[in-house]
Amino acid sequence: QVQLVESGGGLVQAGGSLRLSCAASGRTFSSHGFGWFRQAPGTEREFVAAISRNEYNIRYADFVKGRFTISRENTKKTVYLQMNSLKPEDTAVYYCAASTRGGPYGGQYDYDYWGQGTQVTVSS
Secondary structure, three states: OOOEEEEOEEEOOOOOEEEEEEEEOOOOOHHOOOEEEOOOOOHHHHEEEEEEEEOOOOEHHHHHOOEEEEEEHHOOOOEEEEEOOOOOHOOHHHEEEEOOOOOOOOOOHOOEOOOOEEEEEEOO
């Protein structure tokens, strides 16, 4: 069993930056692939970024390429999402997810565990 807790969300002006963190419990952190998803009100949850268990394989949604960076720190059992050049359309609840397989996966059904989410609001 893996429990995920996101943090780092908040209110930021357009053009600003935030770093989200996802702290995981359990002893199998290094064997999991991780992903970040987001969901804005009235929309479907969508893929943002994913990182493989060995951290060398990464994928991003087209709309965040060049602005967001996903990374992981196995010694701290934490996954990060650095978000730069934020836009109002990035406003959403951001969720961290863990897969028992290696990843990186872009589909939410490839993930087995989910956090509760952290709100990101970007003002114009």
